[in-house]
Structure formats: structure tokens, C-alpha cells
Amino acid sequence: MNEAKTLTCIVCPIGCTIDIKKENNGFMINGNKCKRGEKYAIEELTAPKRIVTTTVKVNNSVHPVVSVKTSEPVPKEKIFDIMEVISNTEVTAPVKIGDIIVKDILDTGVDIVATRNAKEI
Amino acid sequence: MKYDVVVIGGGPAGLAAAYEAYRNGVNKVLVIERDKELGGILNQCIHNGFGIHHFGEELTGPEYSQRFIDDIDKTNIEVIVDTMVLQIDEQNKVHAINNENGYMIIEAKAVILAMGCRERTRGAINIPGSRPAGVFTAGTAQRFINMEGYMPGKEVVILGSGDIGLIMARRMTLEGADVKCVVELMPYSNGLTRNIVQCLDDYGIPLKLSHTVVNIHGKDRVEGVTIAKVDKNLKPIKGTEEFIKCDTLLLSVGLIPENELTRACGIKIDRRTNGPVVGELRQTSKEGVFACGNVVHVHDLVDYVTEEGYLSGKGAALFVKDEMNTDITHKTKNGYGIGYVVPQNININNIENEVRFYMRVKNVYKNHVIKAKVGDEVIAKKREVKFTPGEMIGFSIKKEQFEKLVGNEIEFFVEGV
Numbered sequence: 157m158n159e160a161k162t163l164t165c166i167v168c169p170i171g172c173t174i175d176i177k178k179e180n181n182g183f184m185i186n187g188n189k190c191k192r193g194e195k196y197a198i199e200e201l202t203a204p205k206r207i208v209t210t211t212v213k214v215n216n217s218v219h220p221v222v223s224v225k226t227s228e229p230v231p232k233e234k235i236f237d238i239m240e241v242i243s244n245t246e247v248t249a250p251v252k253i254g255d256i257i258v259k260d261i262l263d264t265g266v267d268i269v270a271t272r273n274a275k276e277i
Numbered sequence: 278m279k280y281d282v283v284v285i286g287g288g289p290a291g292l293a294a295a296y297e298a299y300r301n302g303v304n305k306v307l308v309i310e311r312d313k314e315l316g317g318i319l320n321q322c323i324h325n326g327f328g329i330h331h332f333g334e335e336l337t338g339p340e341y342s343q344r345f346i347d348d349i350d351k352t353n354i355e356v357i358v359d360t361m362v363l364q365i366d367e368q369n370k371v372h373a374i375n376n377e378n379g380y381m382i383i384e385a386k387a388v389i390l391a392m393g394c395r396e397r398t399r400g401a402i403n404i405p406g407s408r409p410a411g412v413f414t415a416g417t418a419q420r421f422i423n424m425e426g427y428m429p430g431k432e433v434v435i436l437g438s439g440d441i442g443l444i445m446a447r448r449m450t451l452e453g454a455d456v457k458c459v460v461e462l463m464p465y466s467n468g469l470t471r472n473i474v475q476c477l478d479d480y481g482i483p484l485k486l487s488h489t490v491v492n493i494h495g496k497d498r499v500e501g502v503t504i505a506k507v508d509k510n511l512k513p514i515k516g517t518e519e520f521i522k523c524d525t526l527l528l529s530v531g532l533i534p535e536n537e538l539t540r541a542c543g544i545k546i547d548r549r550t551n552g553p554v555v556g557e558l559r560q561t562s563k564e565g566v567f568a569c570g571n572v573v574h575v576h577d578l579v580d581y582v583t584e585e586g587y588l589s590g591k592g593a594a595l596f597v598k599d600e601m602n603t604d605i606t607h608k609t610k611n612g613y614g615i616g617y618v619v620p621q622n623i624n625i626n627n628i629e630n631e632v633r634f635y636m637r638v639k640n641v642y643k644n645h646v647i648k649a650k651v652g653d654e655v656i657a658k659k660r661e662v663k664f665t666p667g668e669m670i671g672f673s674i675k676k677e678q679f680e681k682l683v684g685n686e687i688e689f690f691v692e693g694v
Contacts, residue, residue: 164471164473165471166471168329168471171469171471171474173662207325207335208451209323209325209337210451210452211422211423211426213426218313219424219425219426221426223337223423225323225325235451236451239451253339253340253343271336271337271339271340272320272340273343
């Protein structure tokens, strides 16, 4: 783990430049415009996470794929393993926004949910 | 067919415009969409980050557009899809065509243009070399992967660091492609900083600033590209060429507002935005015709597109009810460092509280301030650590300030501090 880092916040499009440094009882954080930036900086220094968005194969619908996302951010190092599981998954229409496609993927406690409606044909 | 308001384009701009016109008391609203479903380009933008300003949460593109489609479904707004608008004539009648109804002439009291924008292609930037398969715009590749389920290539070079290029660098990496690098002509990226972090840095994809593609190799399929460093005048420097083996070149080299209809009906175009000159309610130079979204100027956040859609919907509603002032009281001027300002015209009688101006700077400015000046008096300013051409700047001026103005020209300019 790095003790100090300069980060660009990705929580929102403003993209604050945040300096973070580990101190005895916590962190020294500068440059963030909001609370979410503080949380991001600590997480980025200790255990970086990302939302993953991709598609999953859908049968019996207008388009061959339907878009999905992780319901919460997942550890960065697990992204490719998660992609592997999703690419071997198939669903059948109808699919609605928010439908759980894979529950608790790789024991992360995070679900893969649909981000698009796929109508049946 | 007779309507009060006809909206051309069913993407985020058009949906917001139609809904707002309806909410402001217009009964007969029609949305005409070229694709087979509503949602526009958001349908292919499956990444998250949309709606933070508008909804206060992070949505993916399809989720964002679905919220507006759901709103529209609850009203009596009519929608026709798979339909191409060909012309808007002198009386603002909309000429359109589709498979089912053939040629249609639709009468409208007000028309809202919301056709969005399209990508610049290889032809627009004249890259030398042979013409093999495997050269795509980034958005086309995005549609292929995210909607049609095709993978356009395995070894990829991306030219241009606009947001779509950056997003596609990550997307193709996730799908198993080897993205060799993103090549950017300018000494800075045109994309949002957050996209550079989470699309390139996260995956170790190099961003080569001040570089361009000088040759494309391959006969049937791309076999590689030659890139080179460019000098201050953006000319390739001899001796810096480097061959990169790849089977795919994605182009993310800018967007052009899609204004064929606008031009053909004689609406005045701003050569800086490539979109129509508009007023505070997004009225164009043709009475009864409004415009919003990327057809006016290319936005980097859809939240702002939605805001602009609302403005034009409100404007069209006022116009239909004959409650709009159609003359111009103030004009904006692009001063030092300012690429463009929207809106270009103002009528203060149509303003409720404030006018929100959107603008882009021409260059990267650190520790600068943007000022708005009338005559010799500075009436508003905005200071940021950094202004870059890739990030649109919002700038509000209150109605009271307008009423105090002595001149009718508002000049925006960048100044060092």
C-alpha cells in the first residue's frame, strides 16, 4: 500500500485532484470538493473499486445482448474474473432494468443487474 | 396530421423537450425518431456516470434514457419510430417518410430540432494509406459491441482521446482485446479527466500526446499503423515514425452537430459550434423552430443536454401559446480564449431568474478566471484551477444583472490571475 498519492477523483465529472497521505490515526486529504471525494480517496489508497458495466447474451430478443452492471463497485483486481463469468452467462427475454442476472458474483456480495429492458419477440 | 409541437429526434434532448412542452400545457406533441427505438445514442453508452447532476445518482446510458421514456409513456405524447425527416418547409411543415405510412407532411405550430451529432470519420481527417477493413469510428464500434453483439477487432489502436475513444479503450480491453495505445494529436486530452483515470490508467493503456497516425497499412484488413510525433504546428516530425501492429483502428476525432435539416431550411448557423445560433429558450433564427442538445453544440455531459431540452420545450410551449417575445435584446461575444458561447442571443423578457451560458475555452488555462463584460464593466466571473477545451463550462448571469446593463453586448473572455 502506498503511503501518499495524488489522485484524480472519478466519483463525478468534476474530477478533483486530491492529495491523500496516510497518517497515524487516519488520512490527510486535500483538494476534494465533496464528502464523496474523501471516501473515494481513502478507498483508492487502500482497496480500489470500480463499477463494471458490460453486456450479457440475451435469447429471444430484438438485440442479441443486453447491458448489465455490477450493483456496487467491485475490487479492481476481480474485474477480469467477473467479466469471465458474465461472458459465459446467457439470459432469455423479457429482461427488465434492475433484474438480477447473476447473484453474488464470485462471492463479492455484489449482483450483476440489467441496465436495459429487453423485450421478447 | 396536425400537431402543436413536433420534436425531431428521440434521444435525451428530444425526450426532455417533448416532455417539457407537454408539462407547459401543450396538448398535441409528436416525437419522430429515425432509429427503431427511443433513447438515441445513450442506448449504446452502457457505461455509468450519467445523471449525477440531474438525478444525483450514477446511471448508465440506457437507464438514464429509460427514465425519460417512462415519463413520456405516462403522457399522451405521440411517438413514431423508424421514420426519417427529410425536410422542414417554409411554413414549418415537417416532411417525413417511413415504411408504413410512406411520405407524410406534418403540420406543426412549433418544431424542435434534436437530431444530435455524428462522428467525424477517416475521410474528414484525411489519413493516408490503403483502405482496408478495420477502420471504425469509436461510436460505431461501441454500437457493434454493446447493442449488436459483435467484436470489431483484437489488436487496437485508438486515434483521438475524446471521451468515446477513452471509453472504448476500456470497453475493448474488458472484452479481451489488446489496446496498444491511444494517440492524441493535441498536447492535452479532449476527454474528461475521470475517463483518462478509469479507462486508460486503470488498464495501463498508454496515452501518446502530440502524436498522430500518419499511415494505415494492410490490403484486406488493417495490419498496422504508423504513428509519429507532431510539432507545434501539428505537423508530423520526420524520424519519429513508429510502426504499431494492429488489426483495428478506432477513430475518436470529434463530433459534428447533424444540421442538414437546419441548413436546408435557411436557419442561421454559428460556424464555431456548427449548430444553429440560438436564444435563451433555444429559439433559432426561423420563427417557431427551436433546437436543443448536440445539434446546437456538442455537450460532454448528457445532464446539460437534458437542461437544454427543457429550455427548448418550454420555449416551444410559450411560442405555441403566443406568449414568447421573439426579438433580441442582448448578444454574446467570444472574447480572448473563448471558443464559443451558447446561447448567442438573449431576450431578457423571456427570462425567469437567470441565463445559464455554456462555453468552451480554446486552450488549457491553469489558474485563470473567465469574466463577462458589458462595456467596461465586469458583471460576472468564474474562477477555476483549470479550464480545458474538453470540459464545457457553465456560467450563470442573474436577471437583475441584465436589467442593470447599459450595453447590449456581453463579452466573455479568459484572463490570468
